[in-house]
Amino acid sequence: xxxxxxxxxxxxCHIFSGCGFDAPGLHNFVFRPLFTINGFEFNKPMLLALLSxxxxxxxxxxxxxxxxxxxxKLQMIGEAGYDFVRRGLVYDALGKREGDKxxxxxxxLFFFVWIMNLWSIIPVAAFPxxxxxxxxxxxxxxxxILWVYLTFKKHGFVGALKNITxxxxxxxxxxxxxxxxxxxxxMIIRPFTHAVRxxxxxxxxxxxxxxxxxxxxxxLNGVGVVYAGASFLMTLxxxxxxxxxxxxxxxxxxLLACNYVQGALAEHH
Amino acid sequence: xxxxxxxxxxxxxxxxxxPIPELVIGLIAFFIVFGILxxxxxxxxxxxxxxxxxxxxxxxxxxxxxxxxxxxxLADYRAQLADARHEAARLRQEAQEQGATxxxxxxxxxQRQREEIIAAGHAQIEADRKxxxxxxxxxxxxxxxxxSGKIVGESLEDxxxxxxxxxxxxxxxxxxxxxxxAGR
Numbered sequence: 001x002x003x004x005x006x007x008x009x010x011x012x013c014h015i016f017s018g019c020g021f022d023a024p025g026l027h028n029f030v031f032r033p034l035f036t037i038n039g040f041e042f043n044k045p046m047l048l049a050l051l052s053x054x055x056x057x058x059x060x061x062x063x064x065x066x067x068x069x070x071x072x073k074l075q076m077i078g079e080a081g082y083d084f085v086r087r088g089l090v091y092d093a094l095g096k097r098e099g100d101k102x103x104x105x106x107x108x109l110f111f112f113v114w115i116m117n118l119w120s121i122i123p124v125a126a127f128p129x130x131x132x133x134x135x136x137x138x139x140x141x142x143x144x145i146l147w148v149y150l151t152f153k154k155h156g157f158v159g160a161l162k163n164i165t166x167x168x169x170x171x172x173x174x175x176x177x178x179x180x181x182x183x184x185x186x187m188i189i190r191p192f193t194h195a196v197r198x199x200x201x202x203x204x205x206x207x208x209x210x211x212x213x214x215x216x217x218x219x220l221n222g223v224g225v226v227y228a229g230a231s232f233l234m235t236l237x238x239x240x241x242x243x244x245x246x247x248x249x250x251x252x253x254x255l256l257a258c259n260y261v262q263g264a265l266a267e268h269h
Numbered sequence: 270x271x272x273x274x275x276x277x278x279x280x281x282x283x284x285x286x287x288p289i290p291e292l293v294i295g296l297i298a299f300f301i302v303f304g305i306l307x308x309x310x311x312x313x314x315x316x317x318x319x320x321x322x323x324x325x326x327x328x329x330x331x332x333x334x335x336x337x338x339x340x341x342x343l344a345d346y347r348a349q350l351a352d353a354r355h356e357a358a359r360l361r362q363e364a365q366e367q368g369a370t371x372x373x374x375x376x377x378x379x380q381r382q383r384e385e386i387i388a389a390g391h392a393q394i395e396a397d398r399k400x401x402x403x404x405x406x407x408x409x410x411x412x413x414x415x416x417s418g419k420i421v422g423e424s425l426e427d428x429x430x431x432x433x434x435x436x437x438x439x440x441x442x443x444x445x446x447x448x449x450x451a452g453r
Contacts, residue, residue, distance in 0.1 A: 040290060041290065052298060053301045056302050056306075063314075064311070064314040065310065068317065069320050069324060075314075079318075082314060103311070107306060107311065108302045109299075109303075112299050112302045112303075132288075133287045134288050134289075134291030135291060135295040138287075142296070142299070199285075
């Protein structure tokens with residue numbers, strides 16, 4: 001039986017039967033390839049990532065493909081989501097005039113990240129794509145490149161360096177310290193945390209759900225039934241909590257992206 | 270258990286090191302979303318949102334112009350009404366004035382006619398009186414002569430005497446009449 005199709009309740013391992021608890025861990029985030037083409041291993045997270053594309057594009061195609069002045073239900077929902085990102089995130093951070101250019105990017109980013117997160121609580125899929133670091137890293141890298149590009153384009157080479165290093169003569173003797181810290185912060189730590197924040201939240205959330213799910217099954221023996229019930233309730237609670245966290249993390253990811261763009265366009269101080 | 274062991278062997282050392290194939294797939298997946306949304310779907314909805322905004326603005330402008338028109342019409346109507354009232358008042362005033370003039374004219378005319386009639390009546394009366402007086406004088410003279418002739422039995426041939434006698438008689442009569450009139 002291949003690992004990715006192996007589910008917790010397919011083992012007969014229960015408490016009080018001399019069988020150890022198979023705790024979830026890093027191995028739950030590694031999948032065997034579904035198929036291999038010329039050495040390229042196609043696995044479940046990739047499939048889910050591509051399905052996210054299909055879902056996001058499919059939804060917006062259905063909603064906006066034949067957009068009408070008097071909207072249907074689906075278009076209204078789409079407009080609400082679109083407006084949420086446009087006004088709530090982009091215009092808020094960048095203003096309408098500056099922000100309009102970045103609306104499509106931020107809207108795509110938000111819904112793509114959100115749907116990738118959402119797979120966590122969808123039965124069968126049951127895996128948040130963003131808990132594989134490669135996906136958040138890719139998206140954070142795009143934002144990072146955009147930020148660097150905008151900073152240099154807006155301020156020129158020297159201005160951009162000043163912007164990135166927080167150069168300010170009035171700081172006096174702490175200036176070298178500030179320059180080093182700011183440079184490290186902006187160029188290395190910030191993109192790293194941008195990606196890891198999303199990754200770690202989804203990773204931890206998935207681990208928690210897995211933990212309680214596996215435990216619910218493992219504890220299902222003798223007096224352990226009570227614990228199994230509690231564990232199952234926790235599974236439900238964590239699932240509901242994850243639903244919330246997924247949206248929040250998508251929101252935060254895009255909010256930070258907007259802030260970085262705003263920082264790139266702002267005059268340095 | 271065997272499967273888990275083999276899996277554990279495949280676990281990478283560090284979950285923070287991104288595997289390249291996933292990275293590539295992730296970027297491709299995102300850029301498909303971005304491309305389709307940015308090139309087709311969001312311009313689509315932006316156009317519709319713009320249209321909707323224009324439509325709403327257009328409706329509002331239309332409503333505003335209609336309201337302005339209505340107010341204009343109302344103002345015109347009120348002005349016309351005021352004009353009409355004014356005109357009516359003027360006409361009434363004029364009519365009153367004309368009526369007063371007419372009445373005054375009629376009154377003077379009536380006065381004049383009355384006076385004319387009265388004057389004509391007086392003249393007529395005077396003429397009649399004179400004619401009557403003449404006729405009376407003639408008839409009285411004749412009657413008196415005849416009467417006195419009959420009474421006296423003598424013919425008074427002498428015309429001048431006769432005439433004098435009559436005149437005297439008449440003068441006496443007249444004096445009597447005048448005295449009576451003055452005494453009245």
